[in-house]
Amino acid sequence: xxxxxxxxxxxxxxxxxxxxxxxxxxxxxxxxxxxxxxxxxxxxxxxxxxxxxxxxxxxxxxxxxxxxxxxxxxxxxxxxxxxxxxxxxxxxxxxxxx
Numbered sequence: 589x590x591x592x593x594x595x596x597x598x599x600x601x602x603x604x605x606x607x608x609x610x611x612x613x614x615x616x617x618x619x620x621x622x623x624x625x626x627x628x629x630x631x632x633x634x635x636x637x638x639x640x641x642x643x644x645x646x647x648x649x650x651x652x653x654x655x656x657x658x659x660x661x662x663x664x665x666x667x668x669x670x671x672x673x674x675x676x677x678x679x680x681x682x683x684x685x686x
Contacts, residue, residue, distance in 0.1 A: 589606050589607060589608050589609075590606070590607065590609070591604055591605070591606050592604070592605050592606075592607055592613070592614075592626060593605075593626070593627040593629065594613075594614050594624040594625065594626055594627065595624065595625055595627050596617035596619065596620060596622045596623070596624055597622050597623045597624070597625055598617065598620050598621075598622030598623070599617065599619055599620045599622060601617060601619045601620070602627065603617070603618070603624070613626060
């Protein structure tokens, strides 16, 4: 059940009441008999479970290292670049010898 906060319009006393949604709102101050009015404030939010934080989708060790998808692409690019540069060297040497 929610907790509601009321403030007296005469003496400014603040009262908290735990009420069901179906209960009638309080209307009279117990201190002075003045009219009560509901006080609205920010809602308390509690994040429970996973998925609310940036680090929840990863393991603790992978947060410090780059993602696994970029590592094989870098390795493939390096492996591809190495044979093509040695092939051009061989071609250049053959042309120079003739």
